[in-house]
Amino acid sequence: xxxxxxxxxALRNLRESVLRNSLTTIGISVxxxxxxxxxxxxxxxxxxASRRLMKSGLFDTVVVTSRRDLRNFGREEERNGxxxxxSRILDEPTRREIEHLPNVLExxxxxxxxxxxxxxxxxxxxxxxxxxxxxxxxDAFEAMQGHFFSSDTATEAILQKTFxxxxxxxxxxxxxxxxxxxxxxxxxxxxxxxxxYAQREAASTAPSKSANDKSTTPADQSLxxxxxxxxxxxxxLKIVGVADLDPESMRGPTxxxxxxxxxxxxxxxxxxxxxxxxxxRVATDEPVYSxxxxxxxxxxxxxxxxxxxxxxxxxxFSILDASRSIQQFFKVLDVFLGIFGSLALAVAFIGIVNTxxxxxxxxxxxxxxxxxxxxxxxxxxxxxxxxAGAMGILGGIVGVALGWxxxxxxxxxxxxxxxxxxxxxxxFWSVPWWLVAFAVVFSFLVSLAAGLYPAGRAxxxxxxxxxxxx
Amino acid sequence: MSSTDTASLNNAPxxxxxxxxxxxxxGETLIRAVDGVTLTVGAGEFVAxxxxxxxxxxxxxxxxAGLDRPTSGSVIVQERxxxxxxxxxxxxxxxxxxxxxxxxxxLIASMTLAENVxxxxxxxxxxxxxxxxxxxxxLERVGLQARMNHRPSELSGGEQQRAALARALINRPQxxxxxxxxxxxxxxxxxxxxxxxxxxxxxxxxxxxxxxxxRALAERYAxxxxxxxxxxxxxxxxxxxxxxxxxxxxxxxxxxxxxxx
Numbered sequence: 079x080x081x082x083x084x085x086x087x088a089l090r091n092l093r094e095s096v097l098r099n100s101l102t103t104i105g106i107s108v109x110x111x112x113x114x115x116x117x118x119x120x121x122x123x124x125x126x127a128s129r130r131l132m133k134s135g136l137f138d139t140v141v142v143t144s145r146r147d148l149r150n151f152g153r154e155e156e157r158n159g160x161x162x163x164x165s166r167i168l169d170e171p172t173r174r175e176i177e178h179l180p181n182v183l184e185x186x187x188x189x190x191x192x193x194x195x196x197x198x199x200x201x202x203x204x205x206x207x208x209x210x211x212x213x214x215x216x217d218a219f220e221a222m223q224g225h226f227f228s229s230d231t232a233t234e235a236i237l238q239k240t241f242x243x244x245x246x247x248x249x250x251x252x253x254x255x256x257x258x259x260x261x262x263x264x265x266x267x268x269x270x271x272x273x274x275y276a277q278r279e280a281a282s283t284a285p286s287k288s289a290n291d292k293s294t295t296p297a298d299q300s301l302x303x304x305x306x307x308x309x310x311x312x313x314x315l316k317i318v319g320v321a322d323l324d325p326e327s328m329r330g331p332t333x334x335x336x337x338x339x340x341x342x343x344x345x346x347x348x349x350x351x352x353x354x355x356x357x358x359r360v361a362t363d364e365p366v367y368s369x370x371x372x373x374x375x376x377x378x379x380x381x382x383x384x385x386x387x388x389x390x391x392x393x394x395f396s397i398l399d400a401s402r403s404i405q406q407f408f409k410v411l412d413v414f415l416g417i418f419g420s421l422a423l424a425v426a427f428i429g430i431v432n433t434x435x436x437x438x439x440x441x442x443x444x445x446x447x448x449x450x451x452x453x454x455x456x457x458x459x460x461x462x463x464x465x466a467g468a469m470g471i472l473g474g475i476v477g478v479a480l481g482w483x484x485x486x487x488x489x490x491x492x493x494x495x496x497x498x499x500x501x502x503x504x505x506f507w508s509v510p511w512w513l514v515a516f517a518v519v520f521s522f523l524v525s526l527a528a529g530l531y532p533a534g535r536a537x538x539x540x541x542x543x544x545x546x547x548x
Numbered sequence: 549m550s551s552t553d554t555a556s557l558n559n560a561p562x563x564x565x566x567x568x569x570x571x572x573x574x575g576e577t578l579i580r581a582v583d584g585v586t587l588t589v590g591a592g593e594f595v596a597x598x599x600x601x602x603x604x605x606x607x608x609x610x611x612x613a614g615l616d617r618p619t620s621g622s623v624i625v626q627e628r629x630x631x632x633x634x635x636x637x638x639x640x641x642x643x644x645x646x647x648x649x650x651x652x653x654x655l656i657a658s659m660t661l662a663e664n665v666x667x668x669x670x671x672x673x674x675x676x677x678x679x680x681x682x683x684x685x686x687l688e689r690v691g692l693q694a695r696m697n698h699r700p701s702e703l704s705g706g707e708q709q710r711a712a713l714a715r716a717l718i719n720r721p722q723x724x725x726x727x728x729x730x731x732x733x734x735x736x737x738x739x740x741x742x743x744x745x746x747x748x749x750x751x752x753x754x755x756x757x758x759x760x761x762x763r764a765l766a767e768r769y770a771x772x773x774x775x776x777x778x779x780x781x782x783x784x785x786x787x788x789x790x791x792x793x794x795x796x797x798x799x800x801x802x803x804x805x806x807x808x809x
Contacts, residue, residue: 452643
């Protein structure tokens with residue numbers, strides 16, 4: 079029998095026992111819906127998590143610190159490689175070397191310092207950090223009022239919300255954070271801040287060798303007995319943005335409350351804690367960094383970059399391992415959700431088998447007639463397959479729609495709850511197109527599999543026996 | 549009909565069964581439904597199988613129809629031994645070579661008459677455009693053109709049997725097998741159906757094998773009567789009363805072939 083005829087006959091047969099077949103199809107739909115609902119929840123949560131984490135800039139970033147910095151990350155690694163006192167200094171040439179490693183997008187120094195800022199002649203003490211131009215894509219600046227730095231050397235500043243409140247003399251309410259960033263930004267944008275800071279000025283440009291120096295490290299050979307001057311300076315900054323950052327979140331450089339463009343911050347030569355530590359070694363104008371953030375092209379390359387940097391003699395830190403266990407968690411979650419979703423489909427599977435076996439009993443005589451007038455075993459088998467398949471496709475489509483609707487309802491409900499708890503709304507429900515296609519195809523295949531036994535049984539019916547059946 | 553069909557009427561047998569047996573096992577007992585039947589039916593012949601209930605006449609018909617397989621022996625229809633055909637080949641044989649009518653009509657209740665008549669053409673993969681016309685034509689021939697879109701349950705027994713006849717003939721088989729075709733009909737309607745069967749036999753040159761337990765009916769329409777009892781062939785007689793003048797048959801056939809062309 080040709081496919082259009084087969085389909086037509088199958089649909090006609092389905093219409094004949096419309097109640098039973100509808101119930102079976104609804105069973106499939108519920109199965110598919112639960113599968114779709116479960117999987118889209120898993121996918122949505124995973125997307126939410128990776129969206130949050132990836133945008134935080136932590137997943138593609140390696141933080142490089144010198145082994146000389148005993149307070150920093152990765153102390154356990156000091157056992158390998160050179161001893162802290164003999165290891166390399168994290169200075170500008172090193173930064174450039176790291177930046178030229180394969181798969182590295184950029185390596186920028188982590189410049190941060192605590193200093194005084196004056197606004198309308200009132201002093202405020204806070205942490206200031208430098209941001210590279212690439213930070214613009216960080217989700218911390220998504221809901222920013224104003225704009226990002228107009229250039230990397232602009233004398234501009236972006237304020238964190240709580241600092242903006244402080245400048246305006248508002249006291250943040252404890253617990254619930256209901257401050258409107260737009261309200262805060264309006265009086266501040268375009269205004270001027272005066273930053274007071276300690277500038278490091280090289281006192282001598284030709285370091286001399288110390289006679290008493292017995293150390294053998296190359297750094298020591300060239301640098302000894304040098305000194306800086308530390309000069310108090312002022313820098314006027316224009317407020318260009320107020321960012322709605324969460325001060326509690328773990329977001330590396332964003333823990334500061336005032337941000338400057340990176341090149342500007344570098345040119346200021348602000349005294350850094352490392353300058354003090356290395357005073358006996360470096361007396362050039364070249365800065366020494368406490369840490370360098372290395373942005374890698376993709377999270378998958380983090381490991382190789384980390385290894386290379388470690389071989390260079392530095393400590394590294396990334397939350398790659400954390401991300402790995404998160405990915406693993408979501409894989410497991412998906413599998414579990416999939417299994418739960420499939421359970422309902424398994425019940426639907428049995429429903430299809432039952433319906434078709436009943437249909438064989440009911441249509442036994444009809445099968446006999448069809449065989450008597452020339453239907454082959456294959457025709458009968460294909461007809462039952464087509465009926466199972468049609469129920470599968472129909473159930474699949476309805477199921478996907480149902481699953482999507484359930485998702486929307488849960489999404490809506492949860493967001494209402496989130497709103498009542500003063501959290502921003504989240505979209506943690508995702509039905510990607512491939513899931514729609516997968517669900518319909520899967521439903522079709524499951525239904526065909528369910529039709530396997532009944533179809534075979536119908537095909538094997540003895541026509542003489544079947545015709546005798548009343 | 550073509551001249552070869554006319555020739556085959558006089559020459560090759562349409563059906564030849566040799567030592568045909570069909571035994572069933574029911575628990576401990578062996579039931580010999582058909583037990584060593586040997587018979588020959590000529591092409592274009594109208595034969596009646598007669599016998600009481602359980603005589604094996606329907607079993608013989610099922611074996612000729614390819615619905616059942618013999619336990620032993622052979623059924624040769626148009627030079628093919630049905631006992632040796634695969635299930636697939638048997639289905640093709642039923643589709644193209646045999647048309648069947650039954651006592652209980654066996655129309656599919658959920659389909660209209662037109663759909664019922666069309667069904668064998670679907671199995672034969674006849675093009676959809678052709679099917680409608682052919683089904684209409686077949687129903688017109690049995691006088692049911694006005695009832696094409698009715699379901700079997702909306703029709704009388706006679707009308708249902710006429711539709712079944714139209715369906716049996718739709719793929720132009722050479723063999724018409726009828727199992728008690730008038731068993732569920734009143735005598736008047738029965739005669740109407742039998743006249744149609746006789747017309748098909750005479751005008752289209754179809755070989756007809758009819759199972760009946762009504763001797764009178766067989767004597768009125770069949771050229772030859774074959775008697776069965778307990779699965780065995782117990783007698784056979786030519787029905788000279790029906791066609792005493794073979795020339796008349798030949799003449800009728802020639803006329804119909806002219807009409808057809």
